[in-house]
Each structure stands twice: as C-alpha cells, then as structure tokens.
C-alpha cells in the first residue's frame with residue numbers, strides 16, 4: 433500500500449472560532465462531534481498548524497464585527513489555557529517548535545477587515561493578539577475594499593484599505609485575497625510586496641464560482657511567491673452536488689499544473705461550510721488526501737509542500 437513519508441499539514445482557513453462564539457462558548461475545541469474541527473481530529477490529521485479565522489463580516493451585523501472578533505480571540509485563549517497541546521503561533525519558528533513538541537499551532541487570521549472599522553491602526557492591536565493574516569473584506573464592500581459580493585460598485589481598494597495594506601506589510605501580516613472583488617484583487621497585487629495568499633479559494637477554470645481564482649489571478653498570486661489554499665466547499669469544487677475527495681485532488685492538480693507545486697496548499701474552510709467533500713469530512717481525513725495525491729502520481733516532496741510546507745514558507 434502506498435505511504436507518504438514525512439509531511440505535516442497547515443490548513444489556511446477554518447471557521448471553528450465563529451462556531452464556538454455561536455455556541456456562546458458552551459462547547460470546547462477538544463471534541464465537537466456536532467462540528468467539523470476539533471483538537472482530536474486535528475491531531476489525527478497530522479495538523480502542525482491551523483489558521484483560525486476571526487469572522488464577523490455579515491452585513492447585517494457590521495457594528496458587532498469588532499466585539500465578535502475579540503470574543504473569538506477570547507474563546508481561543510480559553511482553549512489555549514485548557515488544552516496544553518494547542519499553542520498560539522506567530523511565526524514559522526513557533527510552528528516548527530510546536531511541531532517538534534507534538535503540539536498544534538494556532539495562527540489567527542482576520543476574515544475581513546470589518547473589525548478594524550475605520551481605523552487600520554487597530555491592526556497593530558490585533559497583531560499583538562496573534563493575528564498574522566488579513567483579508568480586507570468578507571464578501572461585501574466595507575471601508576477598506578470591495579468583496580466578491582459587491583457587484584454594483586465595481587470597486588477596489590479604498591484609501592483606508594491602502595493604509596491597511598501598508599500597515600499589514602510593516603507588521604508582516606500576510607494579505608489574503610479570498611473574498612476580494614476582481615478589482616480589489618488587482619489593486620492589492622499592484623500595491624503589496626512579497627507573498628500574498630488566497631487562504632481558501634479554488635480554481636475558477638474547473639468550477640466557475642466567483643469565489644474561485646481565474647488562471648490569471650492564480651498566476652499573479654504565484655508570482656508574488658504566495659500560496660493558494662484549495663477550498664473544500666462543494667459549490668467551489670463542482671457545479672452540482674456534493675463534492676468528493678477526488679474533486680479536491682482535481683483542483684490541487686489543476687493549480688499545480690498551472691503555477692507549480694510550491695504555490696498550492698489547503699484552505700479547508702471547515703466549520704464555515706455545511707459539509708466537507710465525501711471522504712474529506714474533517715481534518716482527520718487529511719492523510720487520505722495525501723494518499724490520494726500519491727496515487728495521482730505526486731512525489732513525497734511535492735505532497736509535503738502542498739499539505740503544509742508551502743504555507744509554512746510564507747509565515748513570518
């Protein structure tokens with residue numbers, strides 16, 4: 433039987449903190465049979481680092497975005513206290529240290545700049561709390577940028593959004609294009625230096641969903657040295673029905689052919705999607721994905737890059 437040696441997983445996106453906030457902190461990250469992500473399944477999945485998104489962008493609760501993000505950080509901190517196998521990570525070094533100690537590294541990301549309100553300077557506060565990636569908007573248009581949901585204005589980055597980009601780059605916070613409108617995407621590519629990520633987006637050529645990246649976008653992002661984390665949401669993977677593990681492999685393979693194995697990763701979106709693909713229902717199934725890549729003819733080195741080493745490379 434095939435076996436993939438020596439790899440770890442870094443997943444660029446999950447929404448479990450938002451789910452914990454919805455549960456009003458009643459449930460713990462240790463075991464969540466009702467959800468998709470928990471510590472047990474992350475361990476089974478050989479996850480070295482998990483990006484935990486702070487999400488609060490729904491247009492009807494914009495005023496609550498900031499308190500929502502802070503509550504989600506509070507809930508993660510509570511988990512750090514009660515679960516010694518989970519540690520907060522702010523750098524590549526932190527992730528490697530956690531990995532050596534058999535722990536799971538938690539990296540915080542802002543899924544939308546809504547919690548910053550009208551003050552990009554708050555990024556420094558979020559940085560101190562552990563945030564290492566920023567998407568300027570979740571879906572709609574906010575004070576920083578337009579998202580894919582804003583089909584009317586055709587807008588890109590605002591002046592405040594540009595300030596936020598510069599601030600993020602000074603702090604070495606990764607910029608994330610998932611959820612940006614086309615124009616915001618290209619504005620960001622023009623403005624930013626260094627690797628840019630798409631934390632949870634798949635290939636538009638295989639599934640024409642506005643949340644996916646076109647070939648031109650994928651190539652431009654790869655040219656920054658960045659990483660595209662393939663999203664496991666069925667509507668992003670295939671036009672109809674529930675996706676399967678093979679669909680995820682198809683998207684990874686397509687992007688690898690397009691931009692090379694150094695620029696493709698995993699951005700599961702677990703707990704932000706109704707269900708994972710069949711065969712990839714949670715992080716505990718990541719080893720099946722590694723094996724499926726092997727069966728597709730991938731070398732261990734490329735598998736290890738895709739499963740985690742690429743995201744490790746772009747961390748500060």
Ligand SMILES: [Zn+2]
Nearest residue numbers: 543611632704
């Ligand atoms: Zn998302």
